[in-house]
Amino acid sequence: xxxxxxxxxxxxxxxxxxxxxxxxxxxxxxxxxxxxxxxxxxxxxxxxxxxxxxxxxxxxxxxxxxxxxxxxxxxxxxxxxxxxxxxxxxxxxxxxxxxxxxxxxxxxxxxxxxxxxxxxxxxxxxxxxxxxxxxxxxxxxxxxxxxxxxxxxxxxxxxxxxxxxxxxxxxxxxxxxxxxxxxxxxxxxxxxxxxxxxxxxxxxxxxxxxxxxxxxxxxxxxxxxxxxxxxxxx
Amino acid sequence: xxxxxxxxxxxxxxxxxxxxxxxxxxxxxxxxxxxxxxxxxxxxxxxxxxxxxxxxxxxxxxxxxxxxxxxxxxxxxxxxxxxxxxxxxxxxxxxxxxxxxxxxxxxxxxxxxxxxxxxxxxxxxxxxxxxxxxxxxxxxxxxxxxxxxxxxxxxxxxxxxxxxxxxxxxxxxxxxxxxxxxxxxxxxxxxxxxxxxxxxxxxxxxxxxxxxxxxxxxxxxxxxxxxxxxxxxx
Ligand SMILES: Nc1ncnc2c1ncn2[C@@H]1O[C@H](COP(=O)(O)OP(=O)(O)O)[C@@H](O)[C@H]1O
Ligand SMILES: [Mg+2]
Numbered sequence: 164x165x166x167x168x169x170x171x172x173x174x175x176x177x178x179x180x181x182x183x184x185x186x187x188x189x190x191x192x193x194x195x196x197x198x199x200x201x202x203x204x205x206x207x208x209x210x211x212x213x214x215x216x217x218x219x220x221x222x223x224x225x226x227x228x229x230x231x232x233x234x235x236x237x238x239x240x241x242x243x244x245x246x247x248x249x250x251x252x253x254x255x256x257x258x259x260x261x262x263x264x265x266x267x268x269x270x271x272x273x274x275x276x277x278x279x280x281x282x283x284x285x286x287x288x289x290x291x292x293x294x295x296x297x298x299x300x301x302x303x304x305x306x307x308x309x310x311x312x313x314x315x316x317x318x319x320x321x322x323x324x325x326x327x328x329x330x331x332x333x334x335x336x337x338x339x340x341x342x343x344x345x346x347x348x349x350x351x352x353x354x355x356x357x358x359x360x361x362x363x364x365x366x367x368x369x370x371x372x373x374x375x376x377x378x379x380x381x382x383x384x385x386x387x388x389x390x391x392x393x394x395x396x397x
Numbered sequence: 398x399x400x401x402x403x404x405x406x407x408x409x410x411x412x413x414x415x416x417x418x419x420x421x422x423x424x425x426x427x428x429x430x431x432x433x434x435x436x437x438x439x440x441x442x443x444x445x446x447x448x449x450x451x452x453x454x455x456x457x458x459x460x461x462x463x464x465x466x467x468x469x470x471x472x473x474x475x476x477x478x479x480x481x482x483x484x485x486x487x488x489x490x491x492x493x494x495x496x497x498x499x500x501x502x503x504x505x506x507x508x509x510x511x512x513x514x515x516x517x518x519x520x521x522x523x524x525x526x527x528x529x530x531x532x533x534x535x536x537x538x539x540x541x542x543x544x545x546x547x548x549x550x551x552x553x554x555x556x557x558x559x560x561x562x563x564x565x566x567x568x569x570x571x572x573x574x575x576x577x578x579x580x581x582x583x584x585x586x587x588x589x590x591x592x593x594x595x596x597x598x599x600x601x602x603x604x605x606x607x608x609x610x611x612x613x614x615x616x617x618x619x620x621x622x623x624x625x626x627x628x629x630x631x
Contacts, residue, residue: 289481293478293480295474295478296474299449299472300471300491301468302494306494310480314480314482
């Protein structure tokens with residue numbers, strides 16, 4: 164019990180003194196996850212819009228596939244990315260295994276189906292509202308996509324936030340493809356796992372607090388952002 | 398662009414016959430009122446002529462290329478569809494679709510806001526204004542593009558007398574500006590006030606096409622005379 168108490172005190176000291184290791188790991192976590200999030204959004208949001216407005220041949224299949232992918236355990240994604248990127252794998256020549264890029268790839272694969280699916284839900288609701296009007300105004304495909312994405316931006320922000328939360332808190336996949344290498348691929352979650360197993364609760368707890376604070380800060384920030392747009396709820 | 402000619406128009410919903418066969422011709426400058434009881438097919442006829450309803454049979458033909466006619470006709474739905482944007486942005490939307498410059502769009506929107514007395518609510522979300530205000534906004538959003546042809550589906554159903562008056566005078570003045578109107582109503586009074594020509598529809602069939610003057614004195618179908626007299630048509 165004393166150990167844990169000491170750990171908590173030390174954890175706050177680490178945070179308070181802006182421990183360089185702590186900062187480095189936290190920034191790396193943000194860098195990896197925000198990159199994955201950006202790539203995911205670029206793929207997921209237009210894809211969700213296309214799934215909403217277009218009746219193409221493999222639409223149902225794509226939606227089913229997305230839902231299936233959403234349920235894929237992250238560790239399995241890690242394993243698959245590992246196989247693809249490993250020396251003997253198809254992309255082995257790129258030498259990406261145990262790099263931040265590999266981690267970004269894994270996180271992107273994990274959260275893209277999630278963001279697409281949540282975004283699709285809200286876009287579908289908006290589209291059922293807008294359908295007749297936009298058809299009547301003779302809008303082009305691009306105009307429809309733009310209109311839907313813009314008018315659903317708050318819901319889409321929430322969708323990407325869910326993706327962020329999932330990515331930054333994920334440990335299994337990035338452990339496999341990143342390798343948790345000190346000063347290279349060690350991020351908040353993998354560091355917590357390591358320090359805990361070593362019995363160094365202080366750093367583990369400090370990292371844990373940072374992880375929680377990051378998520379809360381982002382949530383508040385997003386909430387505030389959509390509030391300051393002053394319209395509030397539609 | 399005129400005349401608009403419809404030939405042998407038939408509309409079905411899931412195999413259920415709801416409209417037609419309808420033949421009609423609409424000339425420039427008309428205020429054509431589709432009059433008929435609920436469920437007679439007014440909405441279906443308007444949407445079919447506007448080209449947003451799949452036809453089972455027949456055709457709708459403008460005297461110009463389709464690429465030309467689609468941009469010059471607007472449709473105001475019975476239940477106004479508001480974009481989840483401010484009142485002001487609802488007005489600029491169709492102009493921005495047509496690549497009108499931002500400055501000009503803003504200027505025209507400001508003028509229209511004044512005309513529909515919504516200047517004070519210009520930044521309010523359009524989904525939050527009253528039903529009558531929404532209907533006026535929907536009408537202004539259609540008229541701001543200066544359409545050659547305006548379709549309206551029961552624009553004053555469920556509106557109070559004052560708003561009905563305002564909308565009717567907006568319609569009168571847009572006809573003076575050269576817009577041709579086809580609207581539906583089940584309100585005989587409104588048909589008397591506005592119509593140049595009456596299209597009486599019952600059970601999906603156009604039973605009379607007559608000038609308003611003749612129609613109200615000597616309707617050419619028994620159902621129409623019952624309808625005018627306020628009797629129930631079975
Ligand atoms: N989407 C639809 N699916 C099935 N039936 C429909 C649909 N829309 C309209 N109908 C039917 O078509 C008939 C005509 O409807 P409508 O054109 O809306 O008439 P009105 O506008 O004169 O009230 C009605 O019997 C209605 O029940
Ligand atoms: Mg109707």
